[in-house]
Amino acid sequence: FGDKFKKPEGSWECDICLVQNKAEDTKCVACMSAKPGASAGTSSGASAESSSASTAPVFGLGDKFKKPEGAWDCDVCLVQNKAADVQCVACQTAKPGANVEP
Numbered sequence: 001f002g003d004k005f006k007k008p009e010g011s012w013e014c015d016i017c018l019v020q021n022k023a024e025d026t027k028c029v030a031c032m033s034a035k036p037g038a039s040a041g042t043s044s045g046a047s048a049e050s051s052s053a054s055t056a057p058v059f060g061l062g063d064k065f066k067k068p069e070g071a072w073d074c075d076v077c078l079v080q081n082k083a084a085d086v087q088c089v090a091c092q093t094a095k096p097g098a099n100v101e102p
């Protein structure tokens, strides 16, 4: 039971009209919209990188905003300073907790 409704291998469903298309179809047989994920346009001898586009760097955005190791925020002007800085590059306030005078 249910086997009858199983999709044939590689078949895909059109996002637009929900018609089911065969794997070898590169566009919908009903509305001619391109197969989702199919490398339409610039066919510059693209290698077979078909199977479910998964290499897109969607997540990991947060890394860009991660503080560099040892960086610190100025309490006064909130500028981020590097670990090597002993005082704020903007307002010259001493780094909090820094041993300015041993």
Ligand SMILES: [Zn+2]
Pocket: 014, 015, 016, 017, 018, 019, 028, 029, 030, 031, 032, 033
């Ligand atoms: Zn369609």
Ligand SMILES: [Zn+2]
Pocket: 074, 075, 076, 077, 078, 079, 088, 089, 090, 091, 092, 093
């Ligand atoms: Zn500052």
